[in-house]
Amino acid sequence: MTTADGSHAGSVPAAGGSHAGSAGGHAESAPATDRLVSVLGAGRRPPSPGALSNAAAFGWRALLKIKHAPEQLIDATLFPIMLTLTFTYLLGGAIAGSSGAYLQYLLPGIMTNSVLLITMYTGVALNTDLGKGVFDRFRTLSIWRPAPIVGYLLGDLVRYAVTAVVIMVVGLVLGFRPGGGIAGVAGGLALLLLFSFAFSWIWTMFGLLLGSAKSVMGISTMLLFPLTFLSNVYVAPETMPGWLQAVVGINPVTHLVSAVRAAVAGRWDGSEVTWVLVAAAVCVAVFGTATMRLYNRK
Template sequence: MSETTTTERAPSVYVPSAEALATVLAPGARPRRPSALGASLTFGWRALLKIKHVPEQLFDVTAFPIIMVLMFTYLFGGALADSPRDYLQFFLPGIMVTSVVMITMYTGIGLNTDIEKGIFDRFRTLPVWRPAALVGMIFGDVLRYILAALVILGVGLALGFRPDGGVAGVAAGIGLLVVFSFAFSWVWTFFGLILRSEKSVMGVSMMVLFPLTFLSNVFVEPSTMPGWLQAFVKVNPVTQLVASVRAVMAGESDPSATMWLLAWSVGFVLVFGTLTMYKYNRR
């Protein structure tokens, strides 16, 4: 009986050369790294796309301002002025500031939500300027600020508000408001990084925003307040913002309030922008 011996060949393993891998994996030149501004604008576009896909996010910049204008004009207008229309001339720039400053807190809430979902962990691995995701988010929120201001202005014009400063005065007022809101948003980005949940961010935001907006010159002149309260109102950054916006919309100017407004804005960016970047890079 003969035995047949079968010899199996070991499978050959193909090991590509470095030149072959380079041809497949990198057929062209490596793309240039995007600039800091370009990356920030891209993330800003992402924020706008989120609004497109979830339009309910615009509720706070449309319905909320309309409710505020109607409620305060007809609820307090007759008691604080000769008529609701007369009170509207004084009140509308202030409620515009209040509404826009209040919605700045959603910057911190949105940031905290993205962090909890792990989205920002992915952003941090991208070969782009690291703060671009934060700066882009705030760029996207600027549109929300402008939209809220325009909604309030439109309602005010329909109710009888007539700015003596004309189109230029209104544009200047909205510009000052956007500058301050952009700077103030850095406060909430910092809180969005250090607090554990979006509910915590909202709670802290309300604790800060309510005293700042209501203990100001939004609703009444500070001269009608007790002396100890006037001391706080005069140094309140919202008071300086309202005074500046109210002046330019009336075709006048308030250099002192505008100077303090810009000083507060620079201070918010320097202090809370630096703290935000430090915390974000080490999170």
């Protein structure tokens, strides 16, 4: 009896203590719960971010990657400077009679060529992130579906602008004098960036289509070098054989270089600008559509 009574007597306060602790816990947690409900439920739900906001966020992400890996800017700065110096001083005298005279013709072309060459890294970076599974996480987010890809392109526009400005500054130091002044240079740069943004959709398509970053770089290089060398970047088409002039004449890079060269010189060429705008629209319509279809299927 004593043991039973002791056991029973001990169990009653324990039970009572448990109820008391539970009541105390509810009393303490109730205000916190009320505050949480008031914060989360009292106000109106914040609006979802728009397409531009989504794309800008991913563009900022692309820039942060450059911040953490600054060696990515080597191809956007040092390589174009090397190209400019090499062609100006090694080939300028043979092609135009003097380095100074050749620089006036070369600089808008080498600026265009250098920016177009680095557009392929958009596809390479996209393919790398796909291999890491990053886009699997992006697709679970409630965002505008093309935002991650458009963000890549917006972030790369900064690299394109850096490349173009670096080459222009080097050219000014070497003696290049743009006849169009600041307005002409700004107009030519805007036209170049617009076309490069549209042109980059080609490499995003390959970034989704091919299985490795090396494959993307190999295909991009194989396509870019004929486009840039079979153009008026380095020499005037009039010095080429007739059949080659016909090939150069249908090359979109030729029309882009002519439009940029005319803008920098202060004499806008309406037909060339129209050609560039139409080519940019076709790139976005064809390759942008193909990119998004591949993205939705993967």
